[in-house]
Amino acid sequence: MPAKYMIHAKPAPNRFKAPTKSGVIAWWEGCLGCPHCVKEQCVYGVYHKRDLDVRQMIDSIDNQCMSCLRCVQGCRKELIHKSMNPEYTSLGDSHWTPDVIASLWYQAETGKIPVSGAGYPGPFSGPGFDSMWTDMSEIVRPTRDGIHGREYISTGINIGGSPDHLSFTASGELEDNAPFRAEIPLPIILSLPPLGSWGENTVKGWAMAAREIGTFLSLPHDMIKDELVSLKESLIPVVDNGQPGSLKEMEGFTLLEVPWREDWKEIRERIKERNPSTLIFWRIPIVKEAAEKVLCLVNSGASAFYLKGTENGRHVDDDTAFIKEAIRSIHVTLVEKGIRDKITLLVGGGLAMAEHVAKSIICGADGVVLDLPILIAIECRMCRRCTKGLPCPVEIDRAEPSWVASRVTNLIGAWHNQLLEVMGAMGIRDVRRLRGETGRAMFYEDLDRSTFGSLGTPREGYELE
Amino acid sequence: MSKDRKPILALFYCQHTPQSSEQDKQALEVKYGKSLRLFPMPCSGRIEPLHLLRALEEFADAAYVICCPAQECRYFDGNLRAKKRVQRVREDIMSLGFQGYRIGIVMNSKEKQESLAKLTDEIVDTIAQLKPLPILNPQG
Numbered sequence: 001m002p003a004k005y006m007i008h009a010k011p012a013p014n015r016f017k018a019p020t021k022s023g024v025i026a027w028w029e030g031c032l033g034c035p036h037c038v039k040e041q042c043v044y045g046v047y048h049k050r051d052l053d054v055r056q057m058i059d060s061i062d063n064q065c066m067s068c069l070r071c072v073q074g075c076r077k078e079l080i081h082k083s084m085n086p087e088y089t090s091l092g093d094s095h096w097t098p099d100v101i102a103s104l105w106y107q108a109e110t111g112k113i114p115v116s117g118a119g120y121p122g123p124f125s126g127p128g129f130d131s132m133w134t135d136m137s138e139i140v141r142p143t144r145d146g147i148h149g150r151e152y153i154s155t156g157i158n159i160g161g162s163p164d165h166l167s168f169t170a171s172g173e174l175e176d177n178a179p180f181r182a183e184i185p186l187p188i189i190l191s192l193p194p195l196g197s198w199g200e201n202t203v204k205g206w207a208m209a210a211r212e213i214g215t216f217l218s219l220p221h222d223m224i225k226d227e228l229v230s231l232k233e234s235l236i237p238v239v240d241n242g243q244p245g246s247l248k249e250m251e252g253f254t255l256l257e258v259p260w261r262e263d264w265k266e267i268r269e270r271i272k273e274r275n276p277s278t279l280i281f282w283r284i285p286i287v288k289e290a291a292e293k294v295l296c297l298v299n300s301g302a303s304a305f306y307l308k309g310t311e312n313g314r315h316v317d318d319d320t321a322f323i324k325e326a327i328r329s330i331h332v333t334l335v336e337k338g339i340r341d342k343i344t345l346l347v348g349g350g351l352a353m354a355e356h357v358a359k360s361i362i363c364g365a366d367g368v369v370l371d372l373p374i375l376i377a378i379e380c381r382m383c384r385r386c387t388k389g390l391p392c393p394v395e396i397d398r399a400e401p402s403w404v405a406s407r408v409t410n411l412i413g414a415w416h417n418q419l420l421e422v423m424g425a426m427g428i429r430d431v432r433r434l435r436g437e438t439g440r441a442m443f444y445e446d447l448d449r450s451t452f453g454s455l456g457t458p459r460e461g462y463e464l465e
Numbered sequence: 466m467s468k469d470r471k472p473i474l475a476l477f478y479c480q481h482t483p484q485s486s487e488q489d490k491q492a493l494e495v496k497y498g499k500s501l502r503l504f505p506m507p508c509s510g511r512i513e514p515l516h517l518l519r520a521l522e523e524f525a526d527a528a529y530v531i532c533c534p535a536q537e538c539r540y541f542d543g544n545l546r547a548k549k550r551v552q553r554v555r556e557d558i559m560s561l562g563f564q565g566y567r568i569g570i571v572m573n574s575k576e577k578q579e580s581l582a583k584l585t586d587e588i589v590d591t592i593a594q595l596k597p598l599p600i601l602n603p604q605g
Contacts, residue, residue, distance in 0.1 A: 022507075023506070023507040023511065025508050025511045025540060025543065027510060029546055029549070052516065052519055054519045054522075057477075057504045059516075081508075081540055083507035083508060083539075083540075090505070383487065383491070385491060385494075388495060
């Protein structure tokens with residue numbers, strides 16, 4: 001059995017104080033001067049260790065408070081209150097919510113799985129991946145305890161399809177069918193985020209993280225220069241048009257990412273002519289015709305695809321449809337055509353939590369491509385100020401490459417551990433067997449249809465609570 | 466130092482100020498650039514003299530607070546407490562020989578609540594003639 005694949009986390013503290021969920025409003029006017037003030041009794045001593053980060057005007061009272069509300073309840077004159085912090089509630093947007101961002105920060109800082117405490121306070125179901133639940137029926141098996149269990153749980157995947165059959169030489173030796181071009185130890189590839197005020201050091205840090213965890217970072221080919229050349233075995237250059245200029249010095253790369261274009265045949269020919277051994281990794285936007293494009297490419301020999309949705313996890317041409325449905329539909333189409341094993345299907349766009357990796361795979365993907373999470377890992381607040389020419393509040397471009405690499409390694413390590421946990425609980429020992437295993441999940445839409453479908457549908461304009 | 470230098474304003478505002486979302490905040494930052502630093506607060510009563518004084522000490526030529534109209538504070542009298550604290554700091558800096566209007570508070574109108582952008586414009590007009598703090602301002 002191969003050595004257990006582990007990602008070792010090293011704490012990488014925040015460079016800037018993170019906005020806290022709530023703020024303390026503590027007054028002293030009207031104080032009764034009780035001999036045993038609740039501020040004195042604070043077990044965390046937040047009222048004694050006051051400090052002010054003037055750069056961000058963040059008071060230490062908020063960062064140190066653990067929200068036990070003892071002082072709020074105990075003050076006889078009711079001079080202490082807690083309130084939601086507007087800096088926190090304004091983080092991100094409806095998809096990249098403040099809680100998602102804060103959770104990613106925590107994982108990137110510590111490398112630990114976030115634990116929210118007993119009970120689940122959220123809604124029963126929600127949009128997108130929130131409308132599916134994974135099967136945890138085998139959670140009681142101690143040997144399959146994901147992270148620390150005795151049994152080995154493999155999270156490795158191959159990029160490039162499996163051959164239909166094996167060929168042997170006359171002497172009985174296996175012919176080199178080159179079935180797989182690349183193998184990664186976890187079903188995650190990194191990609192440059194579509195926004196952010198990152199600089200060369202940041203990209204170097206991301207590439208270092210990709211090397212550390214044994215995966216790839218995809219980035220435009222013209223960014224691979226200077227120090228990044230030494231990390232080329234962990235990089236996937238994005239080649240837009242396959243022109244000779246863009247293919248220059250493309251030797252030595254395992255994979256090339258090529259965005260879908262109408263003239264894809266010519267691009268492929270140009271690339272094959274120059275780099276016959278390189279595997280092309282086709283990036284296709286998730287649109288209505290995505291399945292047809294995949295089929296068309298598969299029929300001409302393509303074997304690796306990256307289906308990309310919007311950064312909010314929706315279809316590119318339909319903001320109401322989630323990528324979850326597209327993955328399921330494309331996967332089923334490929335299975336029905338009998339060609340699913342010939343290709344590797346990675347998906348990306350809007351994947352914000354560790355559970356999205358497992359859920360994408362259950363829906364039919366082989367793995368995922370992460371872009372914005374690796375930006376949030378380095379303290380991005382998703383304020384999108386960079387897109388308006390405003391300065392980055394956390395000066396991302398000034399972060400050291402080693403710190404960037406540690407943060408991203410920690411985040412992916414925490415996600416890997418969560419994947420192990422969920423696979424252990426599902427009784428699955430190989431992530432390749434989880435692909436399309438919808439029997440290991442329940443979908444709200446399916447349950448709703450099978451339970452209440454016979455009762456009809458609500459009249460238009462009405463909603464059931 | 467350039468004569469065109471605009472005074473730098475540190476503006477603390479209650480999160481219940483009308484039209485003070487993140488988008489509104491960013492629009493103001495685009496408009497005023499580096500001469501405006503905005504700090505949303507859960508309640509204006511959260512302001513402490515230290516916040517205002519440290520802002521003046523580190524980067525600002527003026528520090529102002531925007532609070533809710535009288536009797537409309539979600540915490541009953543946070544705005545009144547903020548007002549008293551600001552007045553106290555104002556007196557303190559005047560006793561040190563600085564212009565009093567480097568520190569101020571704007572209480573929104575009860576009848577017609579103004580937006581964050583409108584109130585910011587008014588405050589910026591108020592401090593337009595301020596010169597950099599002679600001793601404390603590091604850029605001075």
